[in-house]
Amino acid sequence: MVTLTLHCVHCGSDQLVRNGRASNGKQRYKCRACGRQSRENPSPNGYSEERRSEILKALHERSSLRGIERTFGVSRNTVTAWMKKDLRRGNSQVRGSRAA
Numbered sequence: 409m410v411t412l413t414l415h416c417v418h419c420g421s422d423q424l425v426r427n428g429r430a431s432n433g434k435q436r437y438k439c440r441a442c443g444r445q446s447r448e449n450p451s452p453n454g455y456s457e458e459r460r461s462e463i464l465k466a467l468h469e470r471s472s473l474r475g476i477e478r479t480f481g482v483s484r485n486t487v488t489a490w491m492k493k494d495l496r497r498g499n500s501q502v503r504g505s506r507a508a
């Protein structure tokens with residue numbers, strides 16, 4: 409039997425307490441260390457906003473999708489989708505340039 413240890417996606421603490429259910433039926437947890445909410449089993453594409461901006465920031469700095477892919481274990485398709493979303497929201501720092 410696999411014991412799943414949950415960690416807070418925000419601070420990495422394992423001090424999570426059950427905190428009701430999300431609208432999609434997933435168990436929600438609240439972190440006692442930082443007080444923020446976490447979801448159970450976030451899907452591979454369900455990166456947190458913070459994680460996403462961290463990755464996008466790294467991408468701006470290194471401009472290498474392949475490097476990002478290796479470093480963060482996120483597929484370049486995912487990152488590319490985020491960049492497009494960012495462009496649509498008009499808050500991209502790479503205005504005028506395009507990801508190859």
Ligand SMILES: [Zn+2]
Pocket residue numbers: 416417418419420421439440441442443444
């Ligand atoms: Zn936390």
